[in-house]
Amino acid sequence: MKLILLLLSILLVQSLVFGQDYLIQTFAGGLGDSLPAKESSLNWPFDVSTGPIKGEYFISDTYNHRVRKILANGTMTTIAGTGFAGYNGDGILSSQAHLYYPYDVAVNDLGEVYIADTYNHRIRKILLNGTIITVAGVGSAGYSGDYSTAMQAKLNYPHGIYVKKVFSNGTIITIAGNGEGDADGYGKYNGDNMLATLSSLNLPTTVALNSLNEVFIADSQNHRIRKVSNSGIISTVAGTGVSGYSGDGIPANTTKLNTPNGITIDSNDNIIIADRNNHRIRLISNSSGIISTLAGNGTTGSRDEEVLATSAKLSRPADVTIGYDGELIITDTDNFVIRIVKLNGMISTIAGTGFERFNGDRATSLSTLINHPSSMAFKDGELIFCDRSNHRVRRISKDGSVKTIAGNGIGGYNGDGMLAIDAQLNYPHGVASDSIGNIYISDSYNHRVRIVFTNGTISTIAGNGNSGFNKDGIQATSSQLNYPFGIALNGNDELFISDRSNHRVRKVSNNGIISTIAGTGSAGYNGDVIMATEAKLYLPHGVSVDNKGNVYIADKQNHRIRKILASTGMISTIAGTGQAGFNDDNMSALESRVNSPYDVTVDESGQVIYIADTNNHKIRRIQNGNLTTIAGNGIGGYNQDGILSTQSQLYYPYDVSIDPVSGKIFIGDASNFRIRVLEKIETPVSSSLPKPIGSKSSNNPQPSNRNSSASSSIGGSIIGSIIVIIICTVV
Ligand SMILES: *[C@@H]1O[C@H](CO)[C@@H](O)[C@H](O)[C@H]1NC(C)=O
Ligand SMILES: *[C@@H]1O[C@H](CO)[C@@H](O)[C@H](O)[C@H]1NC(C)=O
Ligand SMILES: *[C@@H]1O[C@H](CO)[C@@H](O)[C@H](O)[C@H]1NC(C)=O
Ligand SMILES: *[C@@H]1O[C@H](CO)[C@@H](O)[C@H](O)[C@H]1NC(C)=O
Ligand SMILES: *[C@@H]1O[C@H](CO)[C@@H](O)[C@H](O)[C@H]1NC(C)=O
Ligand SMILES: *[C@@H]1O[C@H](CO)[C@@H](O)[C@H](O)[C@H]1NC(C)=O
Ligand SMILES: *[C@@H]1O[C@H](CO)[C@@H](O)[C@H](O)[C@H]1NC(C)=O
Ligand SMILES: *[C@@H]1O[C@H](CO)[C@@H](O)[C@H](O)[C@H]1NC(C)=O
Ligand SMILES: *[C@@H]1O[C@H](CO)[C@@H](O)[C@H](O)[C@H]1NC(C)=O
Ligand SMILES: *[C@@H]1O[C@H](CO)[C@@H](O)[C@H](O)[C@H]1NC(C)=O
Numbered sequence: 252m253k254l255i256l257l258l259l260s261i262l263l264v265q266s267l268v269f270g271q272d273y274l275i276q277t278f279a280g281g282l283g284d285s286l287p288a289k290e291s292s293l294n295w296p297f298d299v300s301t302g303p304i305k306g307e308y309f310i311s312d313t314y315n316h317r318v319r320k321i322l323a324n325g326t327m328t329t330i331a332g333t334g335f336a337g338y339n340g341d342g343i344l345s346s347q348a349h350l351y352y353p354y355d356v357a358v359n360d361l362g363e364v365y366i367a368d369t370y371n372h373r374i375r376k377i378l379l380n381g382t383i384i385t386v387a388g389v390g391s392a393g394y395s396g397d398y399s400t401a402m403q404a405k406l407n408y409p410h411g412i413y414v415k416k417v418f419s420n421g422t423i424i425t426i427a428g429n430g431e432g433d434a435d436g437y438g439k440y441n442g443d444n445m446l447a448t449l450s451s452l453n454l455p456t457t458v459a460l461n462s463l464n465e466v467f468i469a470d471s472q473n474h475r476i477r478k479v480s481n482s483g484i485i486s487t488v489a490g491t492g493v494s495g496y497s498g499d500g501i502p503a504n505t506t507k508l509n510t511p512n513g514i515t516i517d518s519n520d521n522i523i524i525a526d527r528n529n530h531r532i533r534l535i536s537n538s539s540g541i542i543s544t545l546a547g548n549g550t551t552g553s554r555d556e557e558v559l560a561t562s563a564k565l566s567r568p569a570d571v572t573i574g575y576d577g578e579l580i581i582t583d584t585d586n587f588v589i590r591i592v593k594l595n596g597m598i599s600t601i602a603g604t605g606f607e608r609f610n611g612d613r614a615t616s617l618s619t620l621i622n623h624p625s626s627m628a629f630k631d632g633e634l635i636f637c638d639r640s641n642h643r644v645r646r647i648s649k650d651g652s653v654k655t656i657a658g659n660g661i662g663g664y665n666g667d668g669m670l671a672i673d674a675q676l677n678y679p680h681g682v683a684s685d686s687i688g689n690i691y692i693s694d695s696y697n698h699r700v701r702i703v704f705t706n707g708t709i710s711t712i713a714g715n716g717n718s719g720f721n722k723d724g725i726q727a728t729s730s731q732l733n734y735p736f737g738i739a740l741n742g743n744d745e746l747f748i749s750d751r752s753n754h755r756v757r758k759v760s761n762n763g764i765i766s767t768i769a770g771t772g773s774a775g776y777n778g779d780v781i782m783a784t785e786a787k788l789y790l791p792h793g794v795s796v797d798n799k800g801n802v803y804i805a806d807k808q809n810h811r812i813r814k815i816l817a818s819t820g821m822i823s824t825i826a827g828t829g830q831a832g833f834n835d836d837n838m839s840a841l842e843s844r845v846n847s848p849y850d851v852t853v854d855e856s857g858q859v860i861y862i863a864d865t866n867n868h869k870i871r872r873i874q875n876g877n878l879t880t881i882a883g884n885g886i887g888g889y890n891q892d893g894i895l896s897t898q899s900q901l902y903y904p905y906d907v908s909i910d911p912v913s914g915k916i917f918i919g920d921a922s923n924f925r926i927r928v929l930e931k932i933e934t935p936v937s938s939s940l941p942k943p944i945g946s947k948s949s950n951n952p953q954p955s956n957r958n959s960s961a962s963s964s965i966g967g968s969i970i971g972s973i974i975v976i977i978i979c980t981v982v
Pocket of ligand 4: 504
């Protein structure tokens, strides 16, 4: 930390600001780099490749905007990409370069890594000294530049690359595809046995060469594997052109494929394909032309380990490659893992924890994967948080170790009165800790608020388990709740529940009786400065109570922060105009827009209020009636830690909480799968850190739905003594 501060103050000379700046750090979670690969997290990995060093695997971790590498000792690392979706130039270390949905990775004999940086419309290369450069593509989408150098050519969502050593001169040419598409934006099929450059392709995804340098193309939306002969003639080697599955043991050109995506060719020229939407890895025998299945029984689903590969479930595998000892290495893409089929035919996982993003309770919070952290509570210097999509509540001790305190990890309900760690929770969203150390959990999808006593037993204190609303004035355990989200306790350990889908805030008194303190039960907004019980709310998410008993509500769908005055019971808006969005910062909170705020919290003094402005990807602060951003640059995603918090990216922050002991601000940075912490900078530093160049929102663009206007082509480019074959869609 000290070093960083020093660097900042030396390097930066302009626009010094004092005081309320924060550095942002990750406190818990992440992707699991430097852990054994099986304990780290991948996000829609599309491609896996081998390299010159035995045991190393390169993975395009597409939705993490990174290229990962499994070291020979099994450790997961990141070799390119910051996680930020965008482009920030070349000539820098690959680990500091932004990538944008990299779909493919290939490694040459020297160990230089080529990346299809798909949404940047470039082919990138990592030199042996770690520098990243562009070797093809000018960065804008299009088609141009055949017979020029690859650097001057336009590419359009380059998707597949193939690297092979031959001798030639640096010119880019099209080797297949006429670039034509239908009016509906798709390519088409115009027959075989013609010059490949005259043929239509439909979203080709990968190429591979056999021993004769014949080129094989996964013509994915034509549901065919095509071949370009040495004389440039195209033909179909597998697939009838109709999507589906029609069996094995027959000639490959008489069977159906379904969106074949990956191809690899073994030393006998057998063709192995990732038949993606058939959830199978298939083999086309070079000698007989007969197709068979090597892995996947055709049923999608969660992983099974150490079973015969042919009876295992795969989930839309995108690629397959041959391992160092002849094994098959499969990107089991929609299961978020890399799998291996050993020579004995058994399948297992070599990388990724899967969709669960759970790798157990670990000695350090930074090596513990978490899955959508939401609410937090503090007790004696320990941080308790809802690991929402892992259906667990976990505790980070002062020494940084993580321990699960409730939830066995299986979403559901299996009763009360047992040890909390054996109980099922169902997307727990809120947590609070009372004066004697009991922990309250809003068990949202079970429509209950649970309590974990200090002896570790779990019980229900509100909600009978049926969603809905019956009445108030009864024992809370007999009342219905409807997706309780945020919870809070006041100084008397009275419980406040944001009863989200009942559009109410409820209160459970010490005698166990439940009542409504805000909301009429119908969704909407009917004004302020009225009794809170007569005011409409709209999907209230977060709730907080200050030391005077005033209640704060993140009235999410009204895009407002509301406050109930303890003295009068009247409600008012303290931030938000009611319109979703972001207009400006550092002005009257009542004139500032917020966007679906999930959480509100108030500091010990009751003077400063923090908002998780979720859909603006920001944490904001109300002070003296003005609203300012204290973290998040407004672009959803992840860029970096150790920088000014206002320049960092957050990704749907669900929660903001303050540790009453240290005063530190913690953020449940849900879609970054991290808990972030803001550390006050006492030294003056500049706010003029370099901004990411070419930043683009990574707010869930859907590659599969991208404008795949027109058809596609395949080009070969000769770079140095290496031929790189690039597959693109072409407008
Ligand atoms: C794995 O290898 C890397 C690089 O050589 C090394 O830094 C790391 O400590 C090794 N990890 C283990 C668990 O051996
Ligand atoms: C890395 O290698 C390239 C090509 O040899 C060279 O241009 C570049 O300056 C090197 N970068 C560093 C940081 O050494
Ligand atoms: C490079 O090779 C291609 C294909 O053989 C040829 O058409 C082109 O003229 C060559 N370019 C240069 C600059 O030599
Ligand atoms: C399949 O391939 C074989 C061998 O090349 C060929 O004889 C046959 O006509 C092809 N069948 C179809 C339906 O294309
Ligand atoms: C693939 O099959 C062809 C035709 O049967 C044969 O000529 C060729 O040698 C085979 N390739 C390999 C690498 O075995
Ligand atoms: C695939 O395996 C699953 C789980 O073992 C099984 O339920 C399913 O019936 C199998 N499907 C086929 C087509 O064999
Ligand atoms: C745990 O504590 C609760 C609350 O005091 C009590 O009702 C329960 O019986 C205790 N359970 C065990 C196993 O001691
Ligand atoms: C907010 O505005 C005030 C008054 O114009 C100014 O002094 C302050 O520096 C601003 N704060 C930020 C964070 O821009
Ligand atoms: C609040 O914002 C207004 C401008 O909208 C500014 O004039 C005022 O100084 C700000 N107050 C504080 C305390 O920053
Ligand atoms: C896709 O591209 C086509 C052709 O350029 C255009 O007409 C269409 O509006 C585009 N669609 C979208 C969703 O951008």
